[in-house]
Amino acid sequence: MPAPALTLARAAGRLSRGLGRGGGTSLPGKVLLRLRPGAVAELAADLPRGATLISATNGKTTTARLTTAAAKGAGWRLIANTAGANLLSGVATALLDGVAAEPNADAALFEVDEAALPEVARQLQPRVVVLMNLFRDQLDRYGELERLVQDWAGMIDDLPSDATLVLNADDPAVASLHDARRKTLLFGLDDPWLALPALPHAADSTRCRRCGARLVYEQVTVGHMGHWACPDGHLARPQPDVRAVRVRLEGTEGLALRVVTPAGEIEATPRLPGVHNAYNVTAAIAAALAMGVPADGIGDAVGGAAAAFGRGERVALDGRELVLLLAKNPAGANETVRTVLLDPEPLHLLIALNDRTADGHDVSWIWDVDYEPLLGRIAQLTVTGERAHDLALRFRYAGMELGRLRVEPHLERAMDAAVADAPVGATVYVLPTYTAMLGMRQVLVERGAAAAFWRDG
Ligand SMILES: [Zn+2]
Numbered sequence: 518m519p520a521p522a523l524t525l526a527r528a529a530g531r532l533s534r535g536l537g538r539g540g541g542t543s544l545p546g547k548v549l550l551r552l553r554p555g556a557v558a559e560l561a562a563d564l565p566r567g568a569t570l571i572s573a574t575n576g577k578t579t580t581a582r583l584t585t586a587a588a589k590g591a592g593w594r595l596i597a598n599t600a601g602a603n604l605l606s607g608v609a610t611a612l613l614d615g616v617a618a619e620p621n622a623d624a625a626l627f628e629v630d631e632a633a634l635p636e637v638a639r640q641l642q643p644r645v646v647v648l649m650n651l652f653r654d655q656l657d658r659y660g661e662l663e664r665l666v667q668d669w670a671g672m673i674d675d676l677p678s679d680a681t682l683v684l685n686a687d688d689p690a691v692a693s694l695h696d697a698r699r700k701t702l703l704f705g706l707d708d709p710w711l712a713l714p715a716l717p718h719a720a721d722s723t724r725c726r727r728c729g730a731r732l733v734y735e736q737v738t739v740g741h742m743g744h745w746a747c748p749d750g751h752l753a754r755p756q757p758d759v760r761a762v763r764v765r766l767e768g769t770e771g772l773a774l775r776v777v778t779p780a781g782e783i784e785a786t787p788r789l790p791g792v793h794n795a796y797n798v799t800a801a802i803a804a805a806l807a808m809g810v811p812a813d814g815i816g817d818a819v820g821g822a823a824a825a826f827g828r829g830e831r832v833a834l835d836g837r838e839l840v841l842l843l844a845k846n847p848a849g850a851n852e853t854v855r856t857v858l859l860d861p862e863p864l865h866l867l868i869a870l871n872d873r874t875a876d877g878h879d880v881s882w883i884w885d886v887d888y889e890p891l892l893g894r895i896a897q898l899t900v901t902g903e904r905a906h907d908l909a910l911r912f913r914y915a916g917m918e919l920g921r922l923r924v925e926p927h928l929e930r931a932m933d934a935a936v937a938d939a940p941v942g943a944t945v946y947v948l949p950t951y952t953a954m955l956g957m958r959q960v961l962v963e964r965g966a967a968a969a970f971w972r973d974g
Contacts, residue, residue, distance in 0.1 A: 546609030590818030
């Protein structure tokens, strides 16, 4: 590729960083794509092991991070978008920076926004595509979940013939994308102890895609995911190739998994809590195997990976520990609630709700979250963010008394108040939407408690 386009795009990144505009994680890519529309394909063309794309409503950042750890553990040199810029411009920026920093890279691995995936795949011609789940998220941005399923099906039709699909057997919408003509690796959770008593209120894909009948579940794991079947026998959860047959929840500290794969059993003890992370770990193991990473090192590499920023990240502040658990839609928020309930201590919670574009302007989803099980366990709850009062109303309707509820829309003041409430040595669980998480991390970075996200790799 001609050098001037690359030089100009990189200069844009330095300028953006210099101005403090979010680390320049997408601007250089935008400049590059304007100068040279085919740049993504050109930059990736020489990677001997090609590109892998990971997409989902929930968990793609964590899964990409775990998969990256597995590949690096095997000695691969990777180009990845660790800063979480997951549109085409972010992928272009990551490639631009990556080929400079790692001229002999083996492969590229990107987490990609659900709606951006078809265009990124068309340009990048990936060798592996990992599709994890589809939940209702930011409805005002994407419209119906059904349209995403159709767009993904169209993308799969256009993939290179030798590409491998990695699909979640437990999500009925994702499993429906299974195409017998394609190399496919299915993954799922197969531990009966994980089952929820019933489908949550926020469950999304709960009808047979052939006849419309309500699916029956032998086991519900997360949201609408689990062991599902049409009552009339049209469709059923396919048998996964990569199965987590034992999932032990180690409180809010982490997980212990035993995963059966075509390449043998893999044990992993990641420092990531909750059943949703069991899906992320199992998906990452399947992704790494599909990429050709040898099975024997995957468990240790995944177990040693640190949490991605804001996703189970732990930060020390004033003698307390903050645990940041991004919660940006009903399915994700239900899982964070389920996860903090694993802590036997009285709970100190800070819940933050913003309504900017990246969060979704419609905050009515908080009424679909099952916050009620928290009520008997909360020592102190602080609600914050631009829509703090909506959260306060939600908890008042749930039956929360005013004595344990503080409303402080200002993120930094709310964080200080929540920390001051908690005894020294205690844990404060922070459940923010996306931009609220970025805002709080910014405060933590300024105070030297956390690293800037674009340095997080
Ligand atoms: Zn049916």
